Amino acid sequence: MLSIAGLSKRHPHAPRPVFSGLGLSVATGEIVALTGESGVGKSTLLNCIAGLEPADAGTIMVGREATDILRLDEAERAALRARSIGFVFQAFHVLPTLSVAQNIAVPLLLSGVAAHDHAARIEALLARVGLAGFGPRWPASLSGGELQRVAIARALVHGPTLILADEPTGNLDPRTADEVLALLLERVREEGASALIVTHSQHVAQCCDRILTLTPDGLE
Amino acid sequence: MSSLTWRLSWWLIRAQFMTRRTATALSMLAIALGVSLGYAIHLINDAALADFSQAMKSVQGEPDAVLAPRDSSGHVPLALVDALARDEAVALAVPVIETRVRLDNTATTVRLIGLDAFSAALLMPNLMPRQGGADGGTTSIFEDGVYASPALLARLNTKVGAPQGLPSVAGITATRGEARWTTPIRGDLPAVRDDELLLVADIAWVQAHFGPREGVGEVRLRLAPGVSPAAWIATWSARLPPGLGLRAADDNLARMSNVSRAYRVNLNVLAMVALLTGAFLVFATQLTAVAQRSTQFALLGVLGLPPRMRLAQVLVEGLAIGIPGAAAGLGLGYGLAVLFTRLLGGDLGGGFFAASSPVVVPELAPAAVFFVAGCGASLMGALYPAWLNRIQPLAPALKAGFAQQAPSTLSASRHAKRIALALVALAAVALTRLPAIDDLPLAGYTAIALVLVLGIAAAPAATRLVFGGLERLRLSAPLRIAVQNILQAPLMAQVAASGLIVSFALTVSMVTMVSSFRTALDQWLDDVLPAPMYMRSKGVPLPADMLAELERPQSPFVRVERMATVMLTLDPRRPPVALLVRELDRADPAARLPFTGAVLAAPPGRITAWISEPLQELHGLVPGQTLHLPLLGREVEVFVGGVWRDYARQFGAVVIAAADYRALGGSVAATDLALWPRPGQEDAAGRWMRAQAKHHGIEGVGSGEIRELSLSIFDKSFAVTYALEAAAMLIGLFGLAVTLAASVWLRARELATLSALGFDRAMLGRAIVFEGALIAVIGLALGLACGVAVGAILTHVVNPQAFHWRMPLQVPWAQVLLGAALTLFAGMGASRFAARQATRLPAAQVLASAQ
Numbered sequence A: 001m002l003s004i005a006g007l008s009k010r011h012p013h014a015p016r017p018v019f020s021g022l023g024l025s026v027a028t029g030e031i032v033a034l035t036g037e038s039g040v041g042k043s044t045l046l047n048c049i050a051g052l053e054p055a056d057a058g059t060i061m062v063g064r065e066a067t068d069i070l071r072l073d074e075a076e077r078a079a080l081r082a083r084s085i086g087f088v089f090q091a092f093h094v095l096p097t098l099s100v101a102q103n104i105a106v107p108l109l110l111s112g113v114a115a116h117d118h119a120a121r122i123e124a125l126l127a128r129v130g131l132a133g134f135g136p137r138w139p140a141s142l143s144g145g146e147l148q149r150v151a152i153a154r155a156l157v158h159g160p161t162l163i164l165a166d167e168p169t170g171n172l173d174p175r176t177a178d179e180v181l182a183l184l185l186e187r188v189r190e191e192g193a194s195a196l197i198v199t200h201s202q203h204v205a206q207c208c209d210r211i212l213t214l215t216p217d218g219l220e
Numbered sequence B: 001m002s003s004l005t006w007r008l009s010w011w012l013i014r015a016q017f018m019t020r021r022t023a024t025a026l027s028m029l030a031i032a033l034g035v036s037l038g039y040a041i042h043l044i045n046d047a048a049l050a051d052f053s054q055a056m057k058s059v060q061g062e063p064d065a066v067l068a069p070r071d072s073s074g075h076v077p078l079a080l081v082d083a084l085a086r087d088e089a090v091a092l093a094v095p096v097i098e099t100r101v102r103l104d105n106t107a108t109t110v111r112l113i114g115l116d117a118f119s120a121a122l123l124m125p126n127l128m129p130r131q132g133g134a135d136g137g138t139t140s141i142f143e144d145g146v147y148a149s150p151a152l153l154a155r156l157n158t159k160v161g162a163p164q165g166l167p168s169v170a171g172i173t174a175t176r177g178e179a180r181w182t183t184p185i186r187g188d189l190p191a192v193r194d195d196e197l198l199l200v201a202d203i204a205w206v207q208a209h210f211g212p213r214e215g216v217g218e219v220r221l222r223l224a225p226g227v228s229p230a231a232w233i234a235t236w237s238a239r240l241p242p243g244l245g246l247r248a249a250d251d252n253l254a255r256m257s258n259v260s261r262a263y264r265v266n267l268n269v270l271a272m273v274a275l276l277t278g279a280f281l282v283f284a285t286q287l288t289a290v291a292q293r294s295t296q297f298a299l300l301g302v303l304g305l306p307p308r309m310r311l312a313q314v315l316v317e318g319l320a321i322g323i324p325g326a327a328a329g330l331g332l333g334y335g336l337a338v339l340f341t342r343l344l345g346g347d348l349g350g351g352f353f354a355a356s357s358p359v360v361v362p363e364l365a366p367a368a369v370f371f372v373a374g375c376g377a378s379l380m381g382a383l384y385p386a387w388l389n390r391i392q393p394l395a396p397a398l399k400a401g402f403a404q405q406a407p408s409t410l411s412a413s414r415h416a417k418r419i420a421l422a423l424v425a426l427a428a429v430a431l432t433r434l435p436a437i438d439d440l441p442l443a444g445y446t447a448i449a450l451v452l453v454l455g456i457a458a459a460p461a462a463t464r465l466v467f468g469g470l471e472r473l474r475l476s477a478p479l480r481i482a483v484q485n486i487l488q489a490p491l492m493a494q495v496a497a498s499g500l501i502v503s504f505a506l507t508v509s510m511v512t513m514v515s516s517f518r519t520a521l522d523q524w525l526d527d528v529l530p531a532p533m534y535m536r537s538k539g540v541p542l543p544a545d546m547l548a549e550l551e552r553p554q555s556p557f558v559r560v561e562r563m564a565t566v567m568l569t570l571d572p573r574r575p576p577v578a579l580l581v582r583e584l585d586r587a588d589p590a591a592r593l594p595f596t597g598a599v600l601a602a603p604p605g606r607i608t609a610w611i612s613e614p615l616q617e618l619h620g621l622v623p624g625q626t627l628h629l630p631l632l633g634r635e636v637e638v639f640v641g642g643v644w645r646d647y648a649r650q651f652g653a654v655v656i657a658a659a660d661y662r663a664l665g666g667s668v669a670a671t672d673l674a675l676w677p678r679p680g681q682e683d684a685a686g687r688w689m690r691a692q693a694k695h696h697g698i699e700g701v702g703s704g705e706i707r708e709l710s711l712s713i714f715d716k717s718f719a720v721t722y723a724l725e726a727a728a729m730l731i732g733l734f735g736l737a738v739t740l741a742a743s744v745w746l747r748a749r750e751l752a753t754l755s756a757l758g759f760d761r762a763m764l765g766r767a768i769v770f771e772g773a774l775i776a777v778i779g780l781a782l783g784l785a786c787g788v789a790v791g792a793i794l795t796h797v798v799n800p801q802a803f804h805w806r807m808p809l810q811v812p813w814a815q816v817l818l819g820a821a822l823t824l825f826a827g828m829g830a831s832r833f834a835a836r837q838a839t840r841l842p843a844a845q846v847l848a849s850a851q
């Protein structure tokens, strides 16, 4: 679950704040689409939620214990991300020097999941994103769609309570985009996690439980 | 860190090593070289000192104290020997006479040790003889005759006490000056080390033939149990006549260790430089590694990698280079030590210890110290890159990659930087004014380090100064791109240049120091070799009959100058100082000695001594002062008339006129001759000299040969510096290539955009080569400036403090500029290589990899 209240953020040297007094809440198991014009601050909002950028005021409660991520220090924020948040980016951010299985194992290692069931868990998850047998392969040999499936598997593998996705299908052709998105929604629902998905696609938005639009005046 | 994060860490290290094999291997190699050099020097020196002390003990026994004259031509009076023997605190007083004699049979000189058989058996059992002949067995009764060490017997080709018991005893004739002793060899010395050439005889026989008449050479003392040697030595020293000195047992070892100390420290500094280049390579490798992987690290941060792990990972990667490097270095160092002790002996070719082959014994504690030093160097190299990695902000790094500059809050203002640089420069100048610390030029070495730091720190300012103006000119597109890149990415340019700055500075300084030294040595040889011919016999007076021949009117020489050498102990813990008694004109010493400054005439009635430069450095003397010399059994005050240059005797020398020495009651037993042949009789003179030299086993050479030999020894001993210079330049060029390639990689997106805008591959390649050349120009210019400064510190501060000799500074400009041109050329080659790597990627691939 996620609940935001009174969030204000202004970039250094920027003439006006990106948003001020913003409120938002996503219930457990709910999938919310976030749309809005380019440059309105969608990525900034996601970064604030994940604790990658500081905010000027407000609270952002994340995870089962409803921890306010803005009150944590850098190390605690990293630990919270490792435990409770999964991230999918627009670009296929996969570590090029690790194999597919190793990429997916990184969140398990960082969240301290005992090592003995890593392999089985990763293999099962790969099968569920349609990449059975891809574990030992290197990212350079995968297509864009395949890479984004790897990213989805990695975002889900440690059982996070919140998935943040920033235009997860923006770099894919429409057909692959639909496939990958369907897969993402299916897996999120299966895990019972909450999700906030930034998208420009009406089609994607309609597949979600709720659609929010970010404007310079706030959320609608 | 948990085992899980260790696993992640290991994956990243492995991936890193696999993708950057050359850079990693070279960094490891540099660390290994630094460790091996330092460790080998330590092992060799340890082995040599242990070997020396063992050799000394085997011949000297292990006395608690030794009473000896401070003047090597002096003696200990018999009355004093008796007084010592009566002292209750003395358990054993062993009188010894030790001298060098020439053996007619072999044309060599050997040590002859005269012992009192009864007392010596207790203190120096190793010198106890074995009778030749059928009955064999060790005896403590000396017969009339000598006993020879196994090595000497082998040399004499004489068999004594052959297994079958056949008596096969030969005789020898030992001479020293006019004294002569023909005697049979009675037996051998089974316990003497097999590299010692020596003879042992009863002290009474030695005294009878070679003196001293009224005393003995020295007394070795064993004190009664419970007597403190230090306290006992202190009380007795106060009662001794001025010509005698008591030294404690450990003084000998300290003196020996002092002999080669500066040389060793110098080698250790070289090892440290090698370690530092290792640290630099780790720095360059890890900095580019951090830059290349900034997106990956940002991603890992988003996935929950703790911030301290971003720091730790880079440090651990540094350690992963350092640990195998240091371990290999220990092995390599041990191998080098064994090899060198076999080839050169324990003095590393420095000529300080007598020929010996010490055994190298590795021990845990020093090995651990050198291992830690190697790991420390690589950690140090990784420190700044690790910190940069730690402070990269996650969100921007994920979007745009590596930020070259620290956030503005963290980077000091330009003004503060300038003040800091000025302070460092002031500190460096101040350090060159400081005296040696504990006889070592530590302040000088620190000043050198500061100069190098200053050079690196000045790189961005120099870049702005040199290329800032260029930016405003009309330039071709590739050149403009190159200039802009350097100005906009100062950190990468600084790293690329710093390798060249340091390596070129070291090269220039080394070349400058060697060239200054060689020029000075050349000049000095001219000054100190006025005669066409020289004869010399080490340690033993020249044969009396030969000297007599020179006196005859038909001798082929117009002029002969004799010199005798006496060793004086001014400080028991330092090597003795040579007193050179020379036949020279007291009114015009400058005709024979190369003075460095004013020559003062002594006040009437006073004896003048002219001291060598090393002695001046060691004792802080100036002309006009009074020097106290332990001469001929008393303390003699001499007037310091001047300081002369001496590159031959590192531990100091004093010259006094033979006439003065005779007036003091000394007798001149010449060991060295300078000979001027009669005009027209040069050939006869040469023949005479060679015949005499061959007959007596002494040296006889022309001044030209001495000069050639000295210069060739000099060139050989500095040949290794050329290898070091080449290695340094290669490392610098490698640093340039690595950082250039990395910065091209980092700018892949920008380069792709340029090629999309119609900037073709050839132009791109040219831009990168220009960039490399511009960086090389900055690096070489700063390196040259630092190199001349470091060269000046080496010649004017480090050399006088470590080796006690001075010389004028002489920069070999032609050589240096040629080196710079070659390096610039090689730097452009390295950039070409980086450029080829970059432009081989098709634009689309470049764009993809930039995401």
Ligand SMILES: Nc1ncnc2c1ncn2[C@@H]1O[C@H](COP(=O)(O)OP(=O)(O)OP(=O)(O)O)[C@@H](O)[C@H]1O
Binding pocket: A011, A012, A014, A018, A036, A037, A038, A039, A040, A041, A042, A043, A044, A045, B396
């Ligand atoms: N580090 C920064 N410093 C200053 N301004 C920034 C920074 N990052 C983003 N901005 C500004 O903040 C605003 C919001 O940016 P953000 O990336 O959140 O937009 P977005 O809604 O994700 O746009 P898009 O749909 O194009 O991805 C933009 O006007 C951007 O220029």
Ligand SMILES: [Mg+2]
Binding pocket: A042, A043, A044, A166
């Ligand atoms: Mg965005």
